[in-house]
Amino acid sequence: MATQSLIGTKNRAGQVVTDAWKLLHEAERTPCFYTGSEVIKEAVRRSNCDVMIAYPITPQSEAAALIGELFAEGFIGDYFRGESEFAVMSQCAGAAFGGARVFTTTAGPGTMRAMENFPMWAGARLPIQMIVTCRGINSPLSIQPDTLEISYLLNTGMLVWHAETAQDFYDWILKGYMVSEEPDVHLPLALCCDGFFVTHTKDVVNLTPADMCLPPYDPYRSPVPCMDMECPPVRMMRDPFVMKSNYISYATHASWQQEVWAAIERSRKHTIRWLDGLIEVDKPDAEIQIVSSGTAVSQGREAQVLLEEDGIDVGIVKIKALRPWPEDEIREATKHAKHIIVPEFNVTGWLAKEIRATIPNPERVYAGPHVCGGMTMPPEVIAADLKKHLGLKAESLAGRGS
Amino acid sequence: MSKERIKIAPEMFDIMPEEYQDLVERATYGNEHRGWKDIGTSKELIEEHSLCAGCPESMAFRYILASLPAPEDTVMVGSTGCTSLVFPHVGVHNIHSLFGNQNAIASGLKRALSVRFPGRVKDVVVLAGDGATVDIGLDMTLQAWFRQEKFTTICFDNELYANTGGQESGLMQKGFVAKMAPVGKTFEKVKLPEIARESGCHYVVNCTVSKPNLVEKVIKNAIHVAREIGPTYLQLYTPCILEIGKNSMEGLQEMRDSEKPTERFAYKEYVSDQAKELLTELAAKEKERKAALKKQLAGQA
Numbered sequence: 001m002a003t004q005s006l007i008g009t010k011n012r013a014g015q016v017v018t019d020a021w022k023l024l025h026e027a028e029r030t031p032c033f034y035t036g037s038e039v040i041k042e043a044v045r046r047s048n049c050d051v052m053i054a055y056p057i058t059p060q061s062e063a064a065a066l067i068g069e070l071f072a073e074g075f076i077g078d079y080f081r082g083e084s085e086f087a088v089m090s091q092c093a094g095a096a097f098g099g100a101r102v103f104t105t106t107a108g109p110g111t112m113r114a115m116e117n118f119p120m121w122a123g124a125r126l127p128i129q130m131i132v133t134c135r136g137i138n139s140p141l142s143i144q145p146d147t148l149e150i151s152y153l154l155n156t157g158m159l160v161w162h163a164e165t166a167q168d169f170y171d172w173i174l175k176g177y178m179v180s181e182e183p184d185v186h187l188p189l190a191l192c193c194d195g196f197f198v199t200h201t202k203d204v205v206n207l208t209p210a211d212m213c214l215p216p217y218d219p220y221r222s223p224v225p226c227m228d229m230e231c232p233p234v235r236m237m238r239d240p241f242v243m244k245s246n247y248i249s250y251a252t253h254a255s256w257q258q259e260v261w262a263a264i265e266r267s268r269k270h271t272i273r274w275l276d277g278l279i280e281v282d283k284p285d286a287e288i289q290i291v292s293s294g295t296a297v298s299q300g301r302e303a304q305v306l307l308e309e310d311g312i313d314v315g316i317v318k319i320k321a322l323r324p325w326p327e328d329e330i331r332e333a334t335k336h337a338k339h340i341i342v343p344e345f346n347v348t349g350w351l352a353k354e355i356r357a358t359i360p361n362p363e364r365v366y367a368g369p370h371v372c373g374g375m376t377m378p379p380e381v382i383a384a385d386l387k388k389h390l391g392l393k394a395e396s397l398a399g400r401g402s
Numbered sequence: 403m404s405k406e407r408i409k410i411a412p413e414m415f416d417i418m419p420e421e422y423q424d425l426v427e428r429a430t431y432g433n434e435h436r437g438w439k440d441i442g443t444s445k446e447l448i449e450e451h452s453l454c455a456g457c458p459e460s461m462a463f464r465y466i467l468a469s470l471p472a473p474e475d476t477v478m479v480g481s482t483g484c485t486s487l488v489f490p491h492v493g494v495h496n497i498h499s500l501f502g503n504q505n506a507i508a509s510g511l512k513r514a515l516s517v518r519f520p521g522r523v524k525d526v527v528v529l530a531g532d533g534a535t536v537d538i539g540l541d542m543t544l545q546a547w548f549r550q551e552k553f554t555t556i557c558f559d560n561e562l563y564a565n566t567g568g569q570e571s572g573l574m575q576k577g578f579v580a581k582m583a584p585v586g587k588t589f590e591k592v593k594l595p596e597i598a599r600e601s602g603c604h605y606v607v608n609c610t611v612s613k614p615n616l617v618e619k620v621i622k623n624a625i626h627v628a629r630e631i632g633p634t635y636l637q638l639y640t641p642c643i644l645e646i647g648k649n650s651m652e653g654l655q656e657m658r659d660s661e662k663p664t665e666r667f668a669y670k671e672y673v674s675d676q677a678k679e680l681l682t683e684l685a686a687k688e689k690e691r692k693a694a695l696k697k698q699l700a701g702q703a
Binding site for chain 1: 407408474475476477479492493494495496497499500503506507508509510511512513514515516517518519524541542545549
């Protein structure tokens with residue numbers, strides 16, 4: 001493979017192209033105290049990225065601007081500010097059609113404005129990586145953390161991962177390219193995190209060496225031709241299917257959609273290998289399980305401690321990948337659970353709905369607590385909701401009417 | 403792309419489709435002097451199309467594809483509309499993604515090709531209808547020009563949304579009665595050539611496609627200027643004969659009528675000083691080449 005033969009050579013910035021597995025699992029790590037936005041920059045620095053296209057929207061603006069600094073330093077082939085998220089995602093598509101490794105970031109209303117692009121990315125099999133720093137999408141205008149936008153991404157045909165911590169973010173940006181660029185996958189990745197909670201807080205993150213980077217993207221491993229006129233152009237069809245209303249036309253479109261979802265399924269084995277499983281389980285034998293994704297998991301861990309102090313044994317299931325959906329893993333992890341608590345940073349409880357549709361005896365699922373619009377989720381709230389659900393007396397929490 | 407890449411292994415030649423054999427043997431990839439006169443004597447990069455009989459857009463497509471200076475290194479970007487029914491037949495890489503985002507796609511594409519192939523020419527040409535260029539995609543059309551993206555934008559102006567059945571578009575003439583303009587369009591045809599000039603395009607032409615030699619000239623100029631200097635824009639009248647109530651054989655006359663000096667498609671051109679310099683230089687080289695060729699032919703005689 002062309003990418004493998006480049007191991008040990010230097011890229012445009014003088015970084016040593018390193019086998020991705022070695023880079024992420026064997027290379028020396030240095031602890032650094034960074035914001036989530038800075039961590040995004042550091043991951044992109046090591047990702048051998050060709051093109052990054054930026055647009056300002058809180059809370060991803062800082063990360064998008066910091067990547068501009070990487071361009072100025074020579075780490076990225078090209079970088080510019082687009083005119084809107086819709087345009088940016090189309091510009092990303094153009095760059096990916098042209099065979100580039102592409103990175104972009106967005107948030108909240110930006111994700112919604114760009115939405116038409118995402119099924120197109122998936123259908124065109126473009127392995128673009130998009131960071132989604134989730135925020136409110138409601139009116140009145142809100143810039144606060146809220147994960148409702150993730151639910152809109154779940155049926156686009158993209159891979160969707162939900163990072164809990166800045167360390168997840170760092171590792172998963174690099175690992176994300178390795179999964180989404182596999183020839184049997186070749187799909188875009190929405191790597192989501194909870195805005196502000198991850199982007200604007202500082203954390204200790206273990207970084208790989210700055211003078212080492214991922215192998216470059218090889219567009220000729222794509223399952224569809226790269227649009228660079230370096231392979232023979234073919235007449236795709238005599239009668240474009242768009243203007244036909246017949247069985248062949250329907251079957252073509254149906255099989256193309258099925259193939260996108262089959263590619264998500266094929267990503268499962270790669271995702272399990274790189275993320276060390278689609279979920280992470282703590283105390284699988286507990287009869288009460290807090291199942292969640294993103295920073296709700298962190299709050300669940302704190303609630304677990306509080307509940308243990310009261311003698312209530314609680315397990316934690318952290319969902320890392322939402323697409324591919326860890327159906328078997330969640331069933332297995334919750335098979336002993338009598339109560340499944342799903343705390344979420346959104347008003348609709350989309351994750352609880354997904355879990356209910358996955359497991360036997362879905363009445364075990366308690367959808368909540370739900371906080372949204374920027375509200376925080378103190379662990380006391382999770383503990384109190386759980387106790388109430390169990391019919392136990394819970395302490396009164398100021399301002400929650402309990 | 404080297405022409406070598408489309409060659410067929412000799413053992414496999416006879417089992418390849420005739421059309422592909424033709425492409426290898428008779429197409430004009432790599433011929434820098436290709437032009438509309440090759441039509442009929444070489445393999446065209448478009449053969450069939452699924453447009454209406456007599457559609458001027460089909461003529462425009464043939465002239466444009468015959469005039470691309472380097473089709474072996476050209477990627478075209480289309481949009482939704484009648485043109486998207488033709489692109490699947492075209493022998494150059496082409497992208498359709500969404501309606502109206504063609505100039506955004508082209509911006510990313512051109513930059514990616516520049517990063518991946520430094521020092522090599524990779525032309526990007528956008529070809530979209532007036533709805534895509536001026537209405538739904540105007541933002542991205544203009545912003546690509548503001549950013550001085552180095553590709554050519556061609557608008558097939560048929561003054562309405564043809565593929566969806568003849569609705570009002572921004573480039574429609576004022577007063578024209580159409581679907582979604584039940585009492586006639588109430589505002590003037592958008593002056594995109596003028597806007598293009600003010601937005602930073604270095605070469606802008608407004609004309610019809612009635613004259614193949616003119617189409618060849620403006621296509622070559624626009625692509626050379628985009629390659630070397632910055633954005634270029636061509637607005638080509640390709641009337642929708644179906645929606646303006648003409649017969650199949652009346653498209654050419656409609657274009658001739660509309661290009662008269664007082665009409666809206668009278669030839670109009672804007673060339674920046676930088677582009678003028680480049681085009682003068684290219685014209686001088688071409689003159690030199692033709693003179694040398696003439697001399698050579700005279701010597702042979």
